Amino acid sequence: MISLIEPANSWRVDMTASHKPLRQTARHFLDLDQFDTGILRRVLDLGHACRRGEDVGGTRQPLAGCTLALLFEKPSTRTRVSFEVGMRQLGGDVVVLDRDAIQLSRGETLADTARVLSRYVDAIMLRAGPATHLHEMAHYASVPVINGLTHDSHPCQVMADLLTFEHHRGSLAGGVVAWCGDGNNVAASWIQAAPHFGFRMRLACPEVLRPREEVVAWARLHGADITVTTDPREAVRGADCVVTDTWSSMGLENESRPELLRPYQVNAGLMALAHPQALFMHCLPAHRGEEVTDEVIDGPQSVVWDEAENRLHVQKGILVWCLRRAS
Numbered sequence: 001m002i003s004l005i006e007p008a009n010s011w012r013v014d015m016t017a018s019h020k021p022l023r024q025t026a027r028h029f030l031d032l033d034q035f036d037t038g039i040l041r042r043v044l045d046l047g048h049a050c051r052r053g054e055d056v057g058g059t060r061q062p063l064a065g066c067t068l069a070l071l072f073e074k075p076s077t078r079t080r081v082s083f084e085v086g087m088r089q090l091g092g093d094v095v096v097l098d099r100d101a102i103q104l105s106r107g108e109t110l111a112d113t114a115r116v117l118s119r120y121v122d123a124i125m126l127r128a129g130p131a132t133h134l135h136e137m138a139h140y141a142s143v144p145v146i147n148g149l150t151h152d153s154h155p156c157q158v159m160a161d162l163l164t165f166e167h168h169r170g171s172l173a174g175g176v177v178a179w180c181g182d183g184n185n186v187a188a189s190w191i192q193a194a195p196h197f198g199f200r201m202r203l204a205c206p207e208v209l210r211p212r213e214e215v216v217a218w219a220r221l222h223g224a225d226i227t228v229t230t231d232p233r234e235a236v237r238g239a240d241c242v243v244t245d246t247w248s249s250m251g252l253e254n255e256s257r258p259e260l261l262r263p264y265q266v267n268a269g270l271m272a273l274a275h276p277q278a279l280f281m282h283c284l285p286a287h288r289g290e291e292v293t294d295e296v297i298d299g300p301q302s303v304v305w306d307e308a309e310n311r312l313h314v315q316k317g318i319l320v321w322c323l324r325r326a327s
């Protein structure tokens with residue numbers, strides 16, 4: 001259980017970002033290392049309730065009259081559709097904004113965009129490139145900002161993955177999650193989730209694609225057992241959940257290292273080393289034949305379609321929490 005000294009969900013000052021400390025009036029959903037464990041548990045439980053089709057926030061349409069802006073600097077299928085459908089299912093409305101179609105592309109600042117959007121909508125979901133863009137948006141918005149992925153993290157995805165594991169297998173506490181491949185943004189959010197939910201993480205990554213040291217250090221400081229190795233077999237052996245991702249993250253395609261990542265492919269041979277009841281996860285989109293083989297992603301241990309579905313359910317929980325329709 002992590003209880004932060006700062007107020008719940010306060011935003012930490014990233015000294016690499018060009019901003020001042022956040023005015024904490026809105027309930028942002030930025031990164032998993034900024035939350036009390038109890039809040040994340042609450043959000044996950046709201047996601048489970050949504051998955052079961054129950055009312056959350058005491059009514060079928062708790063977000064009636066609310067509008068969510070979905071702002072994309074990068075392409076998306078799951079994030080876009082799940083937020084849009086989820087918001088509508090909760091009774092709200094959405095405005096979808098692609099960066100190239102708004103004045104951001106012609107030099108209007110993120111700060112001014114945040115201020116303006118805050119006058120029109122009740123919450124903003126941003127899919128950004130650099131994490132500094134998200135921080136800038138959160139600093140200047142007076143409405144909740146939700147992290148829909150940055151180069152550094154993907155918390156909505158990992159919340160959906162946690163929901164998926166719990167749905168199939170129950171609590172992950174005491175279990176082992178094995179990550180194979182690039183120690184990327186999704187890996188970072190998994191690491192940040194580990195101390196909250198009490199699972200161990202074993203990450204197998206090429207030396208030059210290890211997860212960021214400060215992310216690992218934070219999780220260890222908060223009691224998580226995190227192993228980083230270059231050996232995928234060491235990571236996967238006996239694991240309860242095996243996770244991988246594409247070899248080139250969005251917007252970082254020039255940094256793709258297929259020759260380095262090939263030994264980290266999740267195939268039947270590697271999956272056989274995991275616990276017989278282990279689940280296979282991938283946030284999608286998958287590059288079949290690269291980071292994962294068809295027989296694994298289409299196999300009986302794969303829950304990738306449930307992960308995609310659970311984006312919808314858990315994000316409904318996030319929206320209800322951000323917009324204070326649940327404590």
Ligand code: CP
Binds near residue numbers: 079157
């Ligand atoms: N997993 C995920 O975030 O998918 P999209 O890029 O399609 O939104």
